Amino acid sequence: PAGQGRIDFRDVSFSYEGTSAPVLKHISFTCLPGETLAIIGSTGSGKSSLVHLLPRFYEVDSGSIQIDGVDIRQMNAGQLRQKIAIVPQKATLFTGTVTENIRWGKEDAAAEEVEQAARIAQAHDFIAALPEQYNARIGQGGVNFSGGQKQRLSIARALVRKPEILILDDSTSAVDVATEANMRQSLKEYAEGLTCILIAQRITSVMDADRILVLDRGEIAGIGTHEELLASCSVYQEICRS
Ligand code: DUT
Secondary structure, three states: OOOOOOEEEEEEEEOOOOOOOOOEEEEEEEEOOOOEEEEEOOOOOOHHHHHHOOOOOOOOOEEEEEEOOEEHHHOOHHHHHHHEEEEOOOOOOOOEEHHHHHHOOOOOOOHHHHHHHHHHOOOHHHHHOOOOHHHOEEOHHHOOOOHHHHHHHHHHHHHOOOOOEEEEEOOOOOOOHHHHHHHHHHHHHHOOOOEEEEEOOOHHHHOOOOEEEEEEOOEEEEEEOHHHHHHHOHHHHHHHHO
């Protein structure tokens, strides 16, 4: 829905229980409804930790996070689950059909909704090429699918729930650059108004996001468009060079 899916981080700091060093330090930013915000930064910079705070997998030490103006501490798990779909780094598929796997979490999704989600996630073509198509069996853990195919099925699973906020945690790492670009285009066309936070390692995955947030050792090193960051953010310039 238009105008929903706004995210505000206000001076958020976070550390894992039992550790002293904060993993995120004084993080403040706003993600507007319908915006695609990419997060980039070296390994261990806190990207996954940051997005895991949104569905309240972990609680902040200080500061606050708001979704559509409401502090997430005032939202229960059901409300958060309805708004946010998070696609983890490692796709988890189970023994069952393609449809059952995509529908997981929204059992009442119609066949057309399943196909629509698969089309946006760029999974429809390889599913349609299977002898049993959407009724094809997926082996345990998705053994009969490639890494990139599993990731696309996992993204379709998130989309079928029609979230307001979609979080892709490095979930296109095994998808080739061209397919990934098609997916971004489809998301723009068919999931208009969807707020998207996407973590990625490749510059090609982030450069046409509306804005990019650069994390460096738990702090924001810069936030802006690819061009703005190229002109002003040394950490980003470094990532582009490597
Ligand atoms: N960390 C923990 N416990 C956890 C997860 C992470 O102590 O359960 C630490 C490891 C690291 C920091 O938090 O020093 C940030 O980790 P995170 O996974 O958030 O970093 P990332 O930027 O997502 O790294 P990667 O690109 O390797 O996924």
